[in-house]
Amino acid sequence: MTAPVRRAGVPEATVGRLPLYLRALTALLDQGITSISSEELATLAGVRSAQVRKDLSHLGSYGVRGVGYDSEQLSAQISQELGLTQEWPVAIVGMGNLGRALAAYGGFTGRGFRIVALVDDDPEVVGTVVEGLTVTTLTALGTSGTAVAIGVITTPAPAAQTVAEQLVLLGVRSILNFAPGHLVLPDGVDVRGVDLATELQILAFHEQRRLLAISTHDPLVADVDAGPDCDLGRGALG
Amino acid sequence: MTAPVRRAGVPEATVGRLPLYLRALTALLDQGITSISSEELATLAGVRSAQVRKDLSHLGSYGVRGVGYDSEQLSAQISQELGLTQEWPVAIVGMGNLGRALAAYGGFTGRGFRIVALVDDDPEVVGTVVEGLTVTTLTALGTSGTAVAIGVITTPAPAAQTVAEQLVLLGVRSILNFAPGHLVLPDGVDVRGVDLATELQILAFHEQRRLLAISTHDPLVADVDAGPDCDLGRGALG
DNA sequence: ACCTGTGAACAGCTTCACAGCG
DNA sequence: CGCTGTGAAGCTGTTCACAGGT
Numbered sequence: 257m258t259a260p261v262r263r264a265g266v267p268e269a270t271v272g273r274l275p276l277y278l279r280a281l282t283a284l285l286d287q288g289i290t291s292i293s294s295e296e297l298a299t300l301a302g303v304r305s306a307q308v309r310k311d312l313s314h315l316g317s318y319g320v321r322g323v324g325y326d327s328e329q330l331s332a333q334i335s336q337e338l339g340l341t342q343e344w345p346v347a348i349v350g351m352g353n354l355g356r357a358l359a360a361y362g363g364f365t366g367r368g369f370r371i372v373a374l375v376d377d378d379p380e381v382v383g384t385v386v387e388g389l390t391v392t393t394l395t396a397l398g399t400s401g402t403a404v405a406i407g408v409i410t411t412p413a414p415a416a417q418t419v420a421e422q423l424v425l426l427g428v429r430s431i432l433n434f435a436p437g438h439l440v441l442p443d444g445v446d447v448r449g450v451d452l453a454t455e456l457q458i459l460a461f462h463e464q465r466r467l468l469a470i471s472t473h474d475p476l477v478a479d480v481d482a483g484p485d486c487d488l489g490r491g492a493l494g
Numbered sequence: 495m496t497a498p499v500r501r502a503g504v505p506e507a508t509v510g511r512l513p514l515y516l517r518a519l520t521a522l523l524d525q526g527i528t529s530i531s532s533e534e535l536a537t538l539a540g541v542r543s544a545q546v547r548k549d550l551s552h553l554g555s556y557g558v559r560g561v562g563y564d565s566e567q568l569s570a571q572i573s574q575e576l577g578l579t580q581e582w583p584v585a586i587v588g589m590g591n592l593g594r595a596l597a598a599y600g601g602f603t604g605r606g607f608r609i610v611a612l613v614d615d616d617p618e619v620v621g622t623v624v625e626g627l628t629v630t631t632l633t634a635l636g637t638s639g640t641a642v643a644i645g646v647i648t649t650p651a652p653a654a655q656t657v658a659e660q661l662v663l664l665g666v667r668s669i670l671n672f673a674p675g676h677l678v679l680p681d682g683v684d685v686r687g688v689d690l691a692t693e694l695q696i697l698a699f700h701e702q703r704r705l706l707a708i709s710t711h712d713p714l715v716a717d718v719d720a721g722p723d724c725d726l727g728r729g730a731l732g
Numbered sequence: 733a734c735c736t737g738t739g740a741a742c743a744g745c746t747t748c749a750c751a752g753c754g
Numbered sequence: 755c756g757c758t759g760t761g762a763a764g765c766t767g768t769t770c771a772c773a774g775g776t
Binding site for chain 4: 267268269270304306307310320321322323
Binding site: 532533543547550551557558559560561563 | 757758760
């Protein structure tokens with residue numbers, strides 16, 4: 257095993273696919289499969305094999321020519337790259353249906369994340385126990401001294417901007433925002449947004465194109481879907 | 495008003511941003527603002543102004559030089575482009591926490607989408623009324639003859655593939671998958687995936703980079719965040 | 733024979749900079 | 755003058771095709 261020489265920067269697009277590979281590898285390890293080729297991994301992740309090789313080459317050379325990759329070693333390598341060898345403390349703000357759904361989702365714990373706080377501002381909800389954690393307020397969270405690395409916002413849209421600013425004041429620099437709208441925050445704060453409406457609208461666009469293509473009998477316009485499969489993220493939550 | 499000459503194809507990246515513009519425009523119209531420049535729209539959507547102009551140019555020339563865009567006309571144009579002038583029937587499969595959260599989210603109705611069916615396979619849940627709709631099974635949905643254009647999968651991961659295949663058999667060709675893992679479906683079916691774990695892992699990657707940059711006092715590695723703001727999708731759900 | 737790792741070609745997207753028009 | 759619309763430049767990401775190992 258050679259020294260893991262850290263390359264300069266892993267491309268953003270590659271970072272977005274590492275979780276896919278990691279999930280596939282985890283499933284394989286559960287089945288006791290210890291070796292995998294780029295072709296097989298590509299099938300499981302829904303990308304092309306050349307893409308897998310290029311992506312993994314950015315982490316260093318951990319494959320064996322003529323054989324493939326060692327599942328366990330590769331899994332460990334990707335985990336380290338993604339920073340999952342430590343546990344990041346996560347706070348969920350907004351205990352509506354969605355917040356509860358995320359709190360109940362077990363996929364975090366032991367996989368690099370731990371929910372350390374559930375937050376709401378409704379006096380009816382604050383103090384109640386959800387999934388073993390007592391719901392608190394943002395101000396109480398601030399004075400408690402609990403460290404939070406990642407904030408998940410599941411509040412109604414109007415509250416999101418204020419909540420985000422308060423999270424930043426608490427030292428949070430990574431935010432996952434489920435509320436619609438663009439958050440304006442200081443440089444250095446990383447925001448990712450997930451929006452149901454946006455996703456549906458993109459699907460509607462393609463759906464409409466398909467219908468138009470059929471009604472005009474124009475087969476050329478029918479190649480609406482991208483490549484082998486069209487995905488950006490993955491799905492979670494039972 | 496000139497004839498709306500349909501350009502060949504709107505780039506996929508542009509399609510992904512049209513919902514952002516539409517949301518911003520909707521907010522502006524609520525405030526009674528009837529005109530907007532690319533600069534302002536860019537700020538609201540969290541992109542650059544040149545990007546806005548390039549994107550909108552793909553829909554045709556609806557701006558006025560020296561002035562800007564007419565909010566209402568632009569909103570209507572984007573809505574039409576995204577296929578929101580009709581109502582797409584949506585079925586949500588999986589009535590767990592997340593499925594209920596999505597069912598309760600009002601942002602669909604009247605905005606291009608209508609939830610026509612809630613589906614689960616648990617006999618305890620089937621037949622109960624959620625948000626005014628009686629929960630049904632996939633097979634019952636099939637025999638009912640209810641048309642479904644878009645299927646939203648909020649089941650546990652192991653059920654997702656089978657559910658997706660059944661949806662396709664019902665004629666669904668657009669699927670929004672919240673379950674983790676890659677769905678293998680026939681060509682022509684459009685799948686979009688949303689996964690909490692993936693999003694968190696991407697945030698963890700950047701968070702780790704930041705910490706490494708600080709600990710090694712290397713300011714060059716600190717420019718972790720992309721451009722003005724780092725977003726792919728938007729957020730919804732109270 | 734097989735599969736990885738990678739330079740090179742290619743495709744798509746973003747940003748620039750300015751011409752064109754109100 | 756102000757702002758749109760757009761060719762051109764530059765950049766990022768993907769795919770190809772094959773050299774390099776085992």
